[in-house]
Structure formats: structure tokens, C-alpha cells
Amino acid sequence: MAELTYLQAISDGLRTEMRRDKRVFVIGEDVGVYGGAFKVTLGFQEEFGPWRVIDAPLAETAIVGGATGAAMMGMRPVAEMQFSDFVSCAWDHLVTIAAKQRWRVGTPVPIVVRLPSGGGFSGGPFHSQNPESSFAHIPGLKCVCPATPEDAKGLLISAIEDPNPVLYFEHKHLYRRIKGEVPEERYTTPIGKARIHQEGDDVSVVTWGAMVYTAEEAAKQLDGDGVSVEIVDLRSVMPWDKPAVIESVRKTSKVLVLHEDTRTGGFGAEIAATIAEEAFEDLDAPVKRIAAPDTPVPFSPPLEKAFIPQVDDVVAGLRELAEY
Amino acid sequence: MSQSLSFRAMAIAREAEPVGSLSEVKEAGLDREDLLGIYRNLLITRGVEERGHILYRQGKIPGSFYTGRGNEAAAVGVATAMRSDDVGTPLHRDMGVHIVRGVEPWRIFAQYMGREDGPTRGKDGNVHMADMRLGLIAMVSHLPAMLPVAVGAALAFRIREERRVALGWFGEGSSARGDVHESMTFAGTRKLPVVFVCDNNQWAYSTPTHLEYATEHVADRAQSYGFEGVVVDGTDVLAVYREAKRAIEKAREGGGPTLVECLTLRMEGHAVHDDAFYVPKPMFEAWAASDPLERFRTWLRENASMTDDEEDEIGAGVKKLLNDALQRAEDSPMPDPSELLDGVYATPEDLDTPHHK
Numbered sequence: 260m261a262e263l264t265y266l267q268a269i270s271d272g273l274r275t276e277m278r279r280d281k282r283v284f285v286i287g288e289d290v291g292v293y294g295g296a297f298k299v300t301l302g303f304q305e306e307f308g309p310w311r312v313i314d315a316p317l318a319e320t321a322i323v324g325g326a327t328g329a330a331m332m333g334m335r336p337v338a339e340m341q342f343s344d345f346v347s348c349a350w351d352h353l354v355t356i357a358a359k360q361r362w363r364v365g366t367p368v369p370i371v372v373r374l375p376s377g378g379g380f381s382g383g384p385f386h387s388q389n390p391e392s393s394f395a396h397i398p399g400l401k402c403v404c405p406a407t408p409e410d411a412k413g414l415l416i417s418a419i420e421d422p423n424p425v426l427y428f429e430h431k432h433l434y435r436r437i438k439g440e441v442p443e444e445r446y447t448t449p450i451g452k453a454r455i456h457q458e459g460d461d462v463s464v465v466t467w468g469a470m471v472y473t474a475e476e477a478a479k480q481l482d483g484d485g486v487s488v489e490i491v492d493l494r495s496v497m498p499w500d501k502p503a504v505i506e507s508v509r510k511t512s513k514v515l516v517l518h519e520d521t522r523t524g525g526f527g528a529e530i531a532a533t534i535a536e537e538a539f540e541d542l543d544a545p546v547k548r549i550a551a552p553d554t555p556v557p558f559s560p561p562l563e564k565a566f567i568p569q570v571d572d573v574v575a576g577l578r579e580l581a582e583y
Numbered sequence: 584m585s586q587s588l589s590f591r592a593m594a595i596a597r598e599a600e601p602v603g604s605l606s607e608v609k610e611a612g613l614d615r616e617d618l619l620g621i622y623r624n625l626l627i628t629r630g631v632e633e634r635g636h637i638l639y640r641q642g643k644i645p646g647s648f649y650t651g652r653g654n655e656a657a658a659v660g661v662a663t664a665m666r667s668d669d670v671g672t673p674l675h676r677d678m679g680v681h682i683v684r685g686v687e688p689w690r691i692f693a694q695y696m697g698r699e700d701g702p703t704r705g706k707d708g709n710v711h712m713a714d715m716r717l718g719l720i721a722m723v724s725h726l727p728a729m730l731p732v733a734v735g736a737a738l739a740f741r742i743r744e745e746r747r748v749a750l751g752w753f754g755e756g757s758s759a760r761g762d763v764h765e766s767m768t769f770a771g772t773r774k775l776p777v778v779f780v781c782d783n784n785q786w787a788y789s790t791p792t793h794l795e796y797a798t799e800h801v802a803d804r805a806q807s808y809g810f811e812g813v814v815v816d817g818t819d820v821l822a823v824y825r826e827a828k829r830a831i832e833k834a835r836e837g838g839g840p841t842l843v844e845c846l847t848l849r850m851e852g853h854a855v856h857d858d859a860f861y862v863p864k865p866m867f868e869a870w871a872a873s874d875p876l877e878r879f880r881t882w883l884r885e886n887a888s889m890t891d892d893e894e895d896e897i898g899a900g901v902k903k904l905l906n907d908a909l910q911r912a913e914d915s916p917m918p919d920p921s922e923l924l925d926g927v928y929a930t931p932e933d934l935d936t937p938h939h940k
């Protein structure tokens with residue numbers, strides 16, 4: 260096993276699939292010569308040529324709509340949005356065509372859209388968003404949100420293999436910060452299966468993406484109080500691993516749902532509602548949510564810090580639950 | 584004193600000549616049998632939609648109902664020029680494409696009525712259907728959202744170096760949307776094997792062309808994307824065929840896209856609920872006088888000596904086909920509500936089709 264950054268693991272997964280399967284190709288803005296805005300596809304064009312690593316015009320509709328058409332013709336496109344925020348320009352094609360074609364007319368659309376998402380670098384309102392809950396709401400789409408390098412590779416391979424349109428949310432704040440052991444061989448990580456990031460007995464945190472590490476740091480601080488925290492990393496929000504969440508809730512009887520996306524209508528609301536429906540009797544405290552406030556993502560550092568849930572916020576939330 | 588600025592938009596696209604004699608048609612690669620086949624397909628196309636109207640009036644079609652009356656020659660002409668392994672994304676005026684590609688009319692009637700045997704099994708209605716095995720990709724309501732998909736199909740052909748062509752349809756009204764621009768920009772830069780077909784029926788619902796675009800022709804735009812635009816009389820099935828064939832074969836040979844604009848008619852309201860009060864009466868009269876079916880029938884009699892017997896035989900055959908089809912569709916059951924959840928997500932087995940391999 261090699262130690263790779265989260266970003267290297269994404270490249271590794273993509274390269275693995277492109278070497279294995281000629282149908283897989285990459286399309287996006289500046290993905291070729293430049294290697295992508297974040298360099299995920301650096302060196303790919305040299306290896307796979309300009310017709311498998313396609314520099315598209317600045318045209319998200321053509322990129323995602325084009326990927327859809329190519330997939331219908333038997334290809335396995337991996338489209339890159341330069342930032343997840345720009346997927347709004349391709350919303351129509353994901354929601355109107357890719358998501359519905361299998362159900363309406365029986366034509367599967369096996370595409371992957373890579374979405375560099377998340378904040379923490381003063382990207383401002385248009386380079387920081389986490390739009391996964393908007394898409395999780397669309398029947399026919401799948402949404403994966405890896406947190407570790409190992410899952411980044413495995414989930415990308417699963418996404419490419421999957422016969423459905425899969426939105427692959429890669430968190431920018433994990434790209435170079437998070438390193439981990441990644442198997443060199445090809446493997447898949449099942450979509451819809453959570454991972455227990457750390458076991459604990461007193462409070463559960465249900466989260467995904469970069470917030471896994473925020474939860475981890477908060478949990479360390481609670482160690483001192485003698486409170487043991489279990490962290491459930493969902494890994495994908497559509498489909499999501501309901502049984503794993505319910506099981507953790509049954510074990511700890513207290514749960515914090517944590518996400519970087521805004522609060523109202525965020526995916527955490529779905530999780531909280533499901534816990535209320537299916538595990539009410541197992542709860543010893545009300546379900547708690549910590550999420551960003553309902554505003555666009557701000558630019559200036561103190562504002563952004565107030566927006567993105569911080570370790571201290573999570574510590575406070577966990578203490579409140581522990582003491583309840 | 585201010586003077587109003589007046590200028591006339593100048594056409595840039597090539598304006599195609601009509602097709603005259605039988606010998607010209609032979610040059611275009613059609614023999615007499617083919618011509619009678621085209622006539623038959625035109626009759627089936629119109630017949631399917633006329634019977635759709637009857638079903639609608641009988642209350643058997645839920646929702647709304649659209650036809651392509653006046654657009655048959657454009658649809659049939661283009662589809663006749665496609666090869667069997669070419670693909671396309673026909674729209675709500677392009678029933679003729681489904682007919683030429685071999686969709687069985689009874690399945691279309693079943694689709695209209697929301698029955699189990701419609702290609703979408705009642706999940707969607709109207710012409711929102713297509714048989715992928717016949718190289719047709721089902722349209723969505725959003726116009727012209729299928730153009731980028733057609734471009735993507737062409738991209739797949741280009742990547743794999745297959746000599747296949749994708750056809751994408753759009754209306755002159757929806758030509759205003761950005762999907763057209765993105766599709767043509769991408770297809771132009773990469774010289775993809777795609778043919779863009781604009782059915783210009785002069786109306787977008789109630790909006791006339793001068794409020795839809797400011798050039799003389801929609802096809803004039805092609806030049807700005809780096810490829811050729813052609814305007815053709817969409818009521819002349821043979822001229823449409825010839826121009827579509829040229830464009831398709833050019834794309835197949837690596838010559839890149841073409842935008843073919845067919846000037847057609849909308850001989851009815853936008854849909855069945857619309858009496859088209861906003862269309863000037865003389866326009867309707869002019870349309871009636873240039874009915875594409877009548878035009879081709881006359882041409883066949885004058886130039887290909889179609890006899891009364893031949894005409895009657897074709898007419899009777901189509902009538903029987905459609906009557907049988909109606910019966911079969913009416914026998915098709917309504918879908919069972921238990922099927923509602925089927926197929927929201929694809930399974931790996933769904934990919935076991937020839938085109939996905």
C-alpha cells in the first residue's frame with residue numbers, strides 16, 4: 260500500500276479505470292494540457308490522448324449533456340465541473356435527462372460528474388458550495404461524498420462502474436491535507452454503505468466529507484470529559500446507509516447530524532426525520548443538527564469561519580448531548 | 584429630426600433548390616420503390632396523428648396532445664437519409680422519424696393512451712418515447728435539451744472512430760436557448776459528426792419568428808460556429824432528403840456538422856387545446872395550399888407516374904395498418920400502479936444492450 264493524498268487517490272482511481280476500460284474518458288474545462296484546475300488529471304492527456312481527455316469549451320450544458328449522449332452510445336464518461344458550483348449550469352441536463360431516462364424509457368445513463376466542492380479557502384459564494392442535498396432530492400441520481408483517500412479511489416471506481424448517473428463530490432479541503440494508505444490494486448467501495456470512522460458509546464455523529472475530520476477533532480476534546488463519540492461517515496448520501504445510522508443511534512441513544520451545507524432542507528434534515536420515525540424509542544435526547552446557517556457562502560475569513568461549522572461548535576453540541 | 588434606422592437582415596445560409604425531375608432524384612440515390620415508400624411513410628405519419636386526434640376527442644388520451652401536421656415531409660425526408668446505425672433525437676413534430684425508423688404504430692397509440700405497451704409503459708406520454716434499438720433517443724419536454732445529447736452521441740462516434748452520425752432536432756423557437764449555442768460551439772470546435780435539424784414551423788406556441796430571432800434564417804448562425812447552414816423548403820420531401828443526405832454524408836466523412844433548417848408549417852394549433860387564434864387566417868390558407876403530402880402526391884403522379892391503382896393500394900394498406908394498430912393498442916392494459924417504482928435506478932443488467940457494450 261502506498262500513502263496517497265486524497266487528490267492523488269482520485270487520480271489513481273481514474274487512471275486505473277481508464278487503463279482498464281477504453282470506454283472511460285474524461286471531459287471538462289482545462290482537464291487536458293493543464294491537468295484540471297486542481298491537477299487531478301495531470302499527465303492524463305499524455306497517456307490517453309486528446310480524445311480521451313477532452314478539453315471542452317466553457318459549456319457545462321454541453322459537457323454534461325454530451326456525457327449523457329456518449330453514455331447512451333456505450334461510453335463511460337467522467338465529466339469534471341471545474342468547481343461544483345458550476346453544476347448549476349448543468350442542472351437541467353442532470354435532472355431532466357440523465358436522472359429520468361432509465362425510468363421513462365429504460366435507457367441507463369452511466370455517467371460520473373466530478374464536483375470539487377466545499378469551502379474553507381475564501382472561495383466566496385461561487386467556489387465553495389456543497390450542493391449534494393439538492394441532487395440527493397432527485398430520484399435517479401446517486402451522490403457520493405468520500406472523506407478518505409481509500410474511499411476516494413474506491414468510490415470513484417464504483418461510480419464509474421455504476422449504471423446510473425453518479426455525482427462524485429470531492430471536497431477541496433481534503434485534496435492535499437488528508438493522506439492515507441491506499442491499496443495499489445483496483446477495488447471498489449460500495450455506494451450506499453457507511454463507514455464507522457471511529458467507534459464510541461455515548462454519542463453518535465452522522466456526517467460525511469470534510470466534516471468527518473471536524474467531528475474527529477471535536478471527539479478528541481471530549482475524550483478528556485470521558486465521553487466516547489462514534490463517528491458514522493455516510494460516504495454517500497444517495498443512497499444512504501439507513502441501517503448503519505439506526506444501529507449507531509440504538510447503541511449510543513444520542514445523535515448529532517453534522518454537515519457543511521446549509522441547514523434548511525439540507526440532507527441532515529432527512530436523516531433527522533428518519534431517526535425520529537424509526538428510532539424514536541431508542542433516543543435519550545432530541546436529535547441535534549449542526550450545519551451552516553442559511554446564507555450564501557461568505558468570502559472574508561471571519562465570515563467564512565462563522566459559516567462553516569467549526570470544531571468548537573461541534574464540541575459544544577456534543578457536550579450538550581452528553582449532558583442531556 | 585431623428586431618422587429611424589432600418590436595415591434588412593442578410594441571409595448567410597445557402598438556400599437549397601427544390602428537387603425537380605425523377606433523374607435528379609435518382610442522382611440523390613432514390614429509386615421508384617423508395618419514392619413510393621416515402622409516400623407511404625408520409626401517409627402513416629399523418630394517419631397516426633389524425634387517429635390520435637380521434638382518440639383524444641374520445642377522451643382516451645390523458646393530458647395534452649401534439650401533432651406535427653405540416654412537418655411530415657421534413658421529418659420523413661431527414662430520417663430517410665439516415666443510415667440504420669445513425670442515431671437521432673426527434674421531437675414533438677417529428678413523428679415521421681419514428682415511422683421511418685420502424686416504430687410500430689400500435690405502440691405509438693398505446694403510448695398516447697398511457698397503456699402498458701407504450702414504449703414508456705405509461706411513465707410518459709405523447710411523443711416522449713423512442714426505441715433505442717432503432718437508434719432513437721427519447722425527447723424530454725425541455726427544449727432543445729436533446730441537442731447536447733446528440734452532440735454527445737457524435738462525440739462517442741468520434742472517439743471510437745466509427746463512421747456514424749448523430750442527428751439533433753430543434754425548433755426555431757427553442758433555438759433561442761443556450762443549449763443550442765453550447766452544442767454548436769462544441770460540435771464546431773471538434774468537427775463532430777452531427778447534423779442539426781431545425782424544424783422552422785414559423786411559430787413557437789403563439790410567438791412569431793421575428794420575436795424569436797433577428798437574423799433572416801436560423802441557419803445563418805451556422806457560419807459563426809464554423810460550419811455550413813442550409814435552408815430548405817420543408818414541404819418538399821425530396822429536397823429535404825437531398826440536403827439531409829449531403830449533410831449526413833459530409834459528417835460521416837469527417838467534414839463536421841451542418842445546420843439544416845427546414846421551413847415547415849404548423850397546420851394546427853400548438854397542441855390540441857390551442858385554436859391558434861393568433862395565426863392570421865391567410866397564413867392557414869397558404870399552409871393548406873402547400874400541404875407537403877399533397878405536394879408529394881402530385882409530384883409522384885407527374886414525375887414518377889404513380890397510378891391510381893398504386894395510390895389506392897398504398898392508401899388502403901396504410902388504413903388497414905392503422906386500424907389494426909388501434910385495435911391492438913386498445914387491447915393493451917393500463918399499467919399496474921405497482922410498477923411505479925420500477926427502474927428509478929438502473930441495474931448492471933440494464934447495461935447488457937448492444938449499444939452499451
Ligand SMILES: Cc1ncc(C[n+]2csc(CCOP(=O)(O)OP(=O)(O)O)c2C)c(N)n1
Pocket residue numbers: 676724725726727753754755756757758782784786787788849
Ligand atoms: C425550456 C422550455 N421552455 C418552455 C417550454 C414550453 N413550450 C413547449 S413547446 C414551446 C414552443 C416551442 O417552439 P419551437 O421551438 O419553435 O417548436 P415547435 O413547437 O414550434 O415545433 C414552448 C414554449 C418547453 N417545452 N421547454
Ligand SMILES: [Mg+2]
Pocket residue numbers: 754755756782783784785786787788
Ligand atoms: Mg416552431
